[in-house]
Each structure stands twice: as structure tokens, then as C-alpha cells.
Amino acid sequence: MIYTCTLNPSVDYIIHVAQFKSGGLNRGEKSFYYPGGKGINVSRVLTRLDVKNTALGFVGGFTGEFIKSELINEGIHTDFIELTGKTRINMKLKSDSETEINGSGPDISEIQLQQLFNRVKGLSNGDILVASGSIPNSVPDDIYSQLATICNEKGIKMIADTSSKALKEIVGHDLFLIKPNQHELEELFNTTITSLTDALDYGLKLNQKGATHVIVSMGGQGAVYTSEDNQFIASVPTGTVQNTVGAGDSMVAGFLAAYSKNNEPLEAFKYAVAAGSSTAFSEDLCKKEDVEELVKKIVVKTM
Numbered sequence: 001m002i003y004t005c006t007l008n009p010s011v012d013y014i015i016h017v018a019q020f021k022s023g024g025l026n027r028g029e030k031s032f033y034y035p036g037g038k039g040i041n042v043s044r045v046l047t048r049l050d051v052k053n054t055a056l057g058f059v060g061g062f063t064g065e066f067i068k069s070e071l072i073n074e075g076i077h078t079d080f081i082e083l084t085g086k087t088r089i090n091m092k093l094k095s096d097s098e099t100e101i102n103g104s105g106p107d108i109s110e111i112q113l114q115q116l117f118n119r120v121k122g123l124s125n126g127d128i129l130v131a132s133g134s135i136p137n138s139v140p141d142d143i144y145s146q147l148a149t150i151c152n153e154k155g156i157k158m159i160a161d162t163s164s165k166a167l168k169e170i171v172g173h174d175l176f177l178i179k180p181n182q183h184e185l186e187e188l189f190n191t192t193i194t195s196l197t198d199a200l201d202y203g204l205k206l207n208q209k210g211a212t213h214v215i216v217s218m219g220g221q222g223a224v225y226t227s228e229d230n231q232f233i234a235s236v237p238t239g240t241v242q243n244t245v246g247a248g249d250s251m252v253a254g255f256l257a258a259y260s261k262n263n264e265p266l267e268a269f270k271y272a273v274a275a276g277s278s279t280a281f282s283e284d285l286c287k288k289e290d291v292e293e294l295v296k297k298i299v300v301k302t303m
């Protein structure tokens with residue numbers, strides 16, 4: 001069984017403004033509300049790809065209620081821990097360029113954190129835990145390391161998709177998959193990555209540090225996959241980009257959905273890129289039929 005864990009979910013409020021002017025009155029042309037946060041996006045895409053999963057994490061307030069009801073409407077099983085504070089709203093401003101303002105999130109107490117550990121301790125050998133997204137301010141920076149320790153003891157495969165300090169903390173643990181984007185990888189290694197082949201070298205370093213599968217996504221430039229046995233570079237298909245929020249999360253879900261069928265890294269990587277790009281070409285997250293069409297156009301080079 002696959003479980004996603006979102007410590008800091010969000011309601012993603014996407015607003016389109018023609019020629020945004022900072023400091024002035026701007027009026028939105030169209031807006032959308034989606035349940036968000038990295039693990040929740042992974043749960044939503046897995047479900048669209050017909051893969052059963054359970055969404056874990058923390059939700060609270062009217063925003064938390066919105067997330068729960070949207071996920072239930074989509075047929076996603078949830079087992080959230082309820083907070084008294086309100087789940088954050090993340091603002092995605094679409095104008096000539098894309099601007100994001102992600103909130104910090106509500107407080108989580110020691111007792112509530114313990115409830116999450118207990119949920120994870122209840123998973124079984126062979127289960128998969130996708131731990132994704134930022135860590136709320138009230139939660140210790142090493143939370144993902146603590147989760148990784150539980151996963152290793154119990155034979156649970158862990159996937160991590162996070163940034164900054166949380167990413168530094170988790171690297172070095174045994175991970176089934178890690179998916180940094182270009183900027184996260186640059187920050188992690190304190191370097192500049194300009195090409196897909198640069199990204200490949202750093203991907204291999206992550207394999208040496210304990211990650212079985214590594215995907216580095218570089219937006220419209222493409223993506224790389226590395227493991228001890230295989231290295232691939234993919235270009236992304238062309239299309240009209242509508243909304244890249246959740247594109248990285250769609251890759252994680254795409255890889256998992258395909259890999260759990262046949263344990264084939266090349267096919268899983270292609271499917272991951274197709275899911276990421278299909279989301280980038282959609283207003284909301286990708287749909288299965290679009291991913292299946294797009295996967296035929298993904299060109300992968302074996303290195």
C-alpha cells in the first residue's frame with residue numbers, strides 16, 4: 001500500500017492577472033482553488049492513475065475541511081491528524097511570469113507529531129511512504145530523518161521530495177526515490193547546474209548517499225534519472241504550459257504508478273516525465289488519458 005505524508009498541506013489559490021502591477025490595484029481574470037501540498041498532489045495523481053493510496057498528514061480549520069472534502073470527492077482515502085490552527089493558503093499569481101507565496105502553516109504540537117509517528121509505525125513491511133513538502137516552523141528540522149529511521153526499521157520504502165534544510169537532513173538515509181528539482185539540487189550541493197549532464201553527476205552522488213532511484217527535474221529543459229545500474233536523460237515534449245504547480249509531484253506519482261506495475265526504471269521514468277509535462281499542460285493536475293498519450297512522445301537517451 002502507498003501512503004503519502006504532507007506535514008504542511010495547502011489550499012492552492014491560483015489567480016490569473018493580466019499585467020500584474022506591484023503596489024497597485026490588480027483585478028483577477030479567473031481563479032481556482034485546489035487541495036495542495038506535495039504529498040496531497042501525489043495522492044491526487046496516483047488516484048487519477050488508478051493507484052490506491054492513503055493521504056496522511058495534518059489539516060485544520062476551514063481550509064483543512066476544504067481539502068478533506070475535495071479528496072473524499074475524488075475517492076482518496078485520508079487519515080489526517082486534525083489541528084486547531086488553519087491549514088495555509090498558498091497563492092500562485094499567474095501574469096507575465098509566475099509568482100508563488102507559500103504560507104508557513106499552523107502549529108503542530110509534540111502530541112500531534114507523536115500521533116503521526118504512531119500512524120507510520122502502523123505501516124507494514126513493503127509499504128511505501130511518500131514524505132513530501134516543507135516542514136512547518138513548529139516541527140523539528142530532522143522530522144524526515146526520524147521518519148526514515150522508522151521506515152528502515154519496519155522495511156517501509158521511503159520517498160522524499162523536499163527542499164532546503166529538510167532535504168539536507170534526509171540525504172544520507174536509505175531512500176527508495178528522491179526527486180529534487182534543479183534549484184533544490186544546486187542548493188544542496190552549493191553549486192550551479194547548467195546542463196542535464198551536470199544534473200546526472202549530482203544524481204549519482206545522491207545514489208552513493210543511499211537513494212536507490214534519483215530523478216532530477218529541470219522544468220522545460222528535461223529531466224534525468226540515475227541509479228547504480230542505469231542513467232537516462234529525457235527531453236520534455238512541447239506543449240502549451242498552463243500551470244506548472246504540482247508538475248514535480250506528478251512526476252513522483254507517475255514514477256511510482258509505473259514502477260509498481262513492472263519494476264522497470266526506464267518505463268517508469270518515461271511515465272514520470274509524461275505525468276509532469278501533462279500537468280504542466282493542464283490547468284489542474286494531469287489526467288490518465290493525457291499521460292498515456294504524452295508518454296508515446298517522451299524521448300529518453302541511455303547514458
Ligand SMILES: Nc1ncnc2c1ncn2[C@@H]1O[C@H](COP(=O)(O)OP(=O)(O)O)[C@@H](O)[C@H]1O
Binds near residue numbers: 181
Ligand atoms: N515548461 C515545461 N514544458 C514541459 N514540461 C514541463 C515544463 N515545466 C515542467 N515540466 C514537466 O514537469 C516536470 C517537473 O517540473 P519542475 O519544474 O522541474 O519540478 P518542480 O515542480 O518540482 O519544481 C519536468 O521534468 C517536466 O516533465
Ligand SMILES: O=P(O)(O)OC[C@H]1O[C@](O)(COP(=O)(O)O)[C@@H](O)[C@@H]1O
Binds near residue numbers: 244250
Ligand atoms: O511545502 P512547500 O515546499 O511550501 O510546497 C507546497 C506547494 O508545492 C506544491 O505541492 C506544488 O509542488 P511542485 O510544483 O513542486 O510539484 C503546491 O501544491 C503547494 O502549494
